[in-house]
Amino acid sequence: MTTQLFEYAPSSPDSLASTERDDPVHGELMKLNMGPQHPATHGVLQLKIDLDGETMHNIDPVVGFLHRGKEKTCESLGWAKFFPHTDRLDYVQPLMNNIGYALTLEQLAQLEVPERGQIIRVLLMEISRIAAHLIYLGTTAIDLGAVSIFFGTFKERERIYSILDAYTGHRMNNSYVRIGGVFADVDDQVEGMMREFLNSIPASIDGWEGMLTGNRIWYDRNRNVGTITKEQALAWALTGPNLRGAGVALDLRKSQPYSGYEDYDFDIPVGTVGDCYDRYLVRIEEMRQSVLIALQALERLRTTRGGEFLAEDRRYVLPPKDKVHSSMEELIFQFKIVTDLRLPRGEAYHPIESSKGELGFFCVSDGTSSPVRCHIRAPGLYNVQAIPAIAEGRLFSDMVAIIGSLDFVMGEVDR
Amino acid sequence: MVIIKRKELSFIEKLYLPQIFQALSHSFRAMFQPRITRQYPEEPLPTNEVTRGQPRLTLLEDGEHLACVSCGLCEAACPAYAITIDGHETERFIEREPERFEIDMLRCILCGFCEEACPKDAIFMSDELELADFSRAALVYDIDKLKRPREELQGRIDYFYQVNDRWRTPSSTS
Numbered sequence: 001m002t003t004q005l006f007e008y009a010p011s012s013p014d015s016l017a018s019t020e021r022d023d024p025v026h027g028e029l030m031k032l033n034m035g036p037q038h039p040a041t042h043g044v045l046q047l048k049i050d051l052d053g054e055t056m057h058n059i060d061p062v063v064g065f066l067h068r069g070k071e072k073t074c075e076s077l078g079w080a081k082f083f084p085h086t087d088r089l090d091y092v093q094p095l096m097n098n099i100g101y102a103l104t105l106e107q108l109a110q111l112e113v114p115e116r117g118q119i120i121r122v123l124l125m126e127i128s129r130i131a132a133h134l135i136y137l138g139t140t141a142i143d144l145g146a147v148s149i150f151f152g153t154f155k156e157r158e159r160i161y162s163i164l165d166a167y168t169g170h171r172m173n174n175s176y177v178r179i180g181g182v183f184a185d186v187d188d189q190v191e192g193m194m195r196e197f198l199n200s201i202p203a204s205i206d207g208w209e210g211m212l213t214g215n216r217i218w219y220d221r222n223r224n225v226g227t228i229t230k231e232q233a234l235a236w237a238l239t240g241p242n243l244r245g246a247g248v249a250l251d252l253r254k255s256q257p258y259s260g261y262e263d264y265d266f267d268i269p270v271g272t273v274g275d276c277y278d279r280y281l282v283r284i285e286e287m288r289q290s291v292l293i294a295l296q297a298l299e300r301l302r303t304t305r306g307g308e309f310l311a312e313d314r315r316y317v318l319p320p321k322d323k324v325h326s327s328m329e330e331l332i333f334q335f336k337i338v339t340d341l342r343l344p345r346g347e348a349y350h351p352i353e354s355s356k357g358e359l360g361f362f363c364v365s366d367g368t369s370s371p372v373r374c375h376i377r378a379p380g381l382y383n384v385q386a387i388p389a390i391a392e393g394r395l396f397s398d399m400v401a402i403i404g405s406l407d408f409v410m411g412e413v414d415r
Numbered sequence: 416m417v418i419i420k421r422k423e424l425s426f427i428e429k430l431y432l433p434q435i436f437q438a439l440s441h442s443f444r445a446m447f448q449p450r451i452t453r454q455y456p457e458e459p460l461p462t463n464e465v466t467r468g469q470p471r472l473t474l475l476e477d478g479e480h481l482a483c484v485s486c487g488l489c490e491a492a493c494p495a496y497a498i499t500i501d502g503h504e505t506e507r508f509i510e511r512e513p514e515r516f517e518i519d520m521l522r523c524i525l526c527g528f529c530e531e532a533c534p535k536d537a538i539f540m541s542d543e544l545e546l547a548d549f550s551r552a553a554l555v556y557d558i559d560k561l562k563r564p565r566e567e568l569q570g571r572i573d574y575f576y577q578v579n580d581r582w583r584t585p586s587s588t589s
Contacts, residue, residue: 081494084526148441155451169467169540175526183531184578211438213422216431249416267417281419312582321579324534331534338532339491 029057032396036065040143040400043410045384047399054395059388063381066414074363074374079105079341080179082374087173089376090412092135093128093355095164097412098177100352103258104361105179108348109316116307117181118260119300123194124182125259125352126294130201131160132355133283133290137208140280140404144221149208156197156204163193178318179341180311186301195298198291205287213281222276226390226402229274236386239379240357242406245282246274252353264293276405283407316341340369349377356380356407376415380408462542464570467527470518471541472561473568481562482537485513489529489538497522498529518561520546520554530575539568539575 029050035041044065050058070089074082086101087094099121106113113121138153161171167190168176168183176183186194212218228238233246243250251268253261269285271278311317318337319330345367351360357379364373383406391402427433453460462468470489473482485502501515529538541563548554565572 077494081492081528084494084524084528148438148445151445158451166465169465169527170525173524173526207441211434211441214424214428215434216424216429219424269419270416271419272421277421278419281421285417285419308581310581318531320581321536321576325536334532334534335486335488338488 034399036062041403042139042408043413045403045408045410045413047387049396049399051396054397056391056394056396056399059391061384061387063384063410063413066410068415070415071374071376075371078370079343080337083177084173084175087175088411089378089415090132090354090356090359090380090409091172092409093132094172094174095124095177096128096132096352096354097359098175099125099259100350100354100359101361102177102179103352104348104350104363105316105343107350108343108346108363108365109179109313110344111180111311111313111316113181113259113311114308115260116185116301116304117309117311119297119304120182120186120309121177121259122261122264123186123294123297123301124177126290126297127160127163127194127197129290129355130287130294131157133287134160136283136355136404136407137280140401140407141208141212141218143400143404144218146212146215146218149211152204152208156201159197163190163197166190166193178310180313180317181309183310185309191298191301194294198294198298202288202291205284209284213284219277221398221401222280222405224273225276225394225398226405227273227275228386228390232389233274233386236389237382238357238386239382240353240355241279241282241286242357242383242386244268245271245279247272252351252358256351258350258352264296266293276401279405279407316343342367342369351377354379356383356409356412359412376412378412378415380410380413383408384413459545462544464542464574466542466544467525467540468542468544469520469523469525469540469546469556470527470529470538470561471543471563471568472516472538472558473536473565473572474562476565478564480507481513481516481558482535482565483513483516484509484511484535484537485516486511486534488532488534492528492532494526494528495522495524497524513558516558516561518556520556521551536572539571541568541571 029052032049032051034047034049036044036046041047046062046065048060048062049056070085073085077085083098083101086097089097134153134157138150141149164174165171167186168174228246230247233243233248238246239250247270249268249270254268266289269282269289271282314333316337319333323330324334343365345365347362347364349360349362351358358377359379360377362375362377363371366372387402387406391399474480475482485500487500490498490500497519499515499517500513502511503514504510505512525540527540530540546554
């Protein structure tokens, strides 16, 4: 597919005012600041909008209210100590960010993750994707007035929290992924909880879909609202469900498989029109596909029981504790890895398909214990910058639906 | 790749009535389902050995001295710079012990990296999670507030050794 440049020409307030000055209703634009404390902007996003009656012009998204300097922090903290910080990027799916960062470091270190480690990672990623899409569904629905959906999705999300609590010991901000695999094996109890959750969630999804998809209000507020064409979506570098909603079947799990995704059997849902309704349908279908992938991963977990989940490489991975107590060699490795974990000279970029789109970490190493440069390609930022093109000329009430359907988390946008 | 079907509303759905009744039935059914919320201070979340709560220092069997030898690995592993250690020489066999060991609980993010780094089993995550006081200074915990007998943390220690059991195949370096 050829990408053609989409030109976005904002209408200037002067031209609008002069052409329609004789009209008593039109002609004067009102400046409206939506956010940064507006509950429907999903975080601290500010939108400066020129309103002509109810029609929006010159939309200017202002980001950066939640800027914490994560990239610079990574450069001063060092390789392994940045894991807890990745949790706080897209805080509705912390384990996905952990895995994205770990994959970049493993690419840099040329480290192979054992099979069981990869299966556990796929399982965690798909559960995180369901959790993130549940947040999308609940918050978008409550913004458009459907409160009971919100409670339903948060009830199911609570079960995901319980699973992660039983596995990692934390409900949020898990930081349980290490270079070379995951910190702990999935035991029978957690496996049972996951299986129970994955078997019951499709019925809940059907219930919400039954309440929303054929709902007259949901239909009217989403249908043909916030339409973005294939070419526009590519030109604005949208990824993830927003791009697939516009009809481009690009999914990094299929196009550049990682962590063994090529062995799983799943479909990529693709929309046709590219409006809010398509993006909603794509995410609903993605949740169902995630359930299928996660169930396959659980089956594989059963066949690889007792396998290694953390790569055996004493340059990057801490040795087991009991050996540290008994062996001088292992004690030296323990000290070396904790105080001065060095990755080889070079640069690496590993994109993963997060729930929002292409999440990539770009790290440049000069062979010392911290990166020279760490750049985070956060999909949310690209979704936010497409707002002016999507919402130009629409009614103000559509803005809530558009923001909801683009599904960004400001922790990741501002980072 | 699967192209999703866009639904067109039927005549009945356009009337909005079936959706009203469906949503009402959903709400009525929810009234008889078990409650998922929790009355927090009265009913706290159950904790177990998996819970990563605040870090605590273990005491040796004598119940007097810390297991810590103030090597500073936890200080080096801490991503939040919450730990401060000053060590000094001691007459005991281990030769070094902490004179001052402080964890700033306001900085601590409970990640558990200190527990993973410690080579002497001296620091472990407890199941204590609640943290409140009237001043910030009172939340910088010193040795007196951090030390716990080993028996209190035994559940977590056993769990940690169980999940840390990896690389079962014999290797060349050990």
